[in-house]
Amino acid sequence: MEGFDISFLHLRFLDLIDIICVAIIIYYIYNLLRGTIALNILLGLLIIYLVFVLVSQLQMRLLSEILGGFVSVGVLALIIVFQQEIRRFLLLIGKNASLQQTKLWKNYFIGKKELEKANFIFIRPVIEACKSMQNSKTGALIVFAKYFDEQYFQNSGENLNSAISKRLLESIFQKYSPLHDGAVVISEGRIKSASSILPLTDNEKLPPQFGLRHRAGIGISEMSDAVAVIISEETGEISYAKQGRVKMNISLADLERLLNKDI
Incomplete structure (x- = not known):
């Protein structure tokens, strides 16, 4: 049995790194939202977007107009709704970087x-x-x-x-x-x-x-x-x-x- 040819995907080494980085970000976001109301809100927003795509394809104009207005301010709505989670995510990134740096400096200067x-x-x-x-x-x-x-x-x-x-x-x-x-x-x-x-x-x-x-x-x-x-x-x-x-x-x-x- 011949091996499966995936050359048509044209994957580069950097593409694999890109996929891994996105997976890590999704993992951290899921950990931040897991067990909170914010996860339910995110699922609700995702459902609304999928419904919008569906009604747009079916050319249901009234629903498309209503949901389209909601989706058009999606980024701003996400920032407002998830401001605490965004703060926690940024703190998590900054804390991991600053913590390692602080430990290195303290160990170097203080012992x-x-x-x-x-x-x-x-x-x-x-x-x-x-x-x-x-x-x-x-x-x-x-x-x-x-x-x-x-x-x-x-x-x-x-x-x-x-x-x-x-x-x-x-x-x-x-x-x-x-x-x-x-x-x-x-x-x-x-x-x-x-x-x-x-x-x-x-x-x-x-x-x-x-x-x-x-x-x-x-x-x-x-x-x-x-x-x-x-x-x-x-x-x-x-x-x-x-x-x-x-x-x-x-x-x-x-x-x-x-x-x-x-x-």
Whole structure:
């Protein structure tokens, strides 16, 4: 049996690279939209476009005019409808590039051991506070942001800009503390704000036991490069949110490892 001849496709090496790049972009977009309402919206827009193509071919003038007006502003509509997803996509690209560059510069100028020691200084009090709040089943939401974005954090909370300490974190999340509602935001090795109100995720596939605290932690990880540590008030379990994904019931050792890797 002779081999199948695909020479008529005229594929070049650059064409294969082009196909692979498009596949990677589609994969990342699907990951960003998976489990969200935005995926349903995208499918709805795709269906409308296919219907428009069909009625145009069938020369159904009235429907063609109505759907044609909608399709003509399709790019602008996509930007408006998917502005959060576009922001997340650009953040994902920029974060991966800047993260690698930052690590290289830090390792070059500071050294790996010194960098781990610097992280240990402000991560350790957080771990100790989480241990205490886990034992007492004190609900908490701690966000670690590489860049302090006032749009999401400071405008909706109380500005602190204080050093990180175990007792301060515990006192903030005490049930009768005026700052216990909302999130503590840590950036650049300091507690920047407390009682910050965060955007909630619209993921429809989250476990039913997830309340506003979990949804806020996942939401901010979807819309920015921040990671979130959530302690359940009902069970004391620790969850870790990053890029819209959540790891449930992690140990303190795993939490320390994840924080050292991601911040």
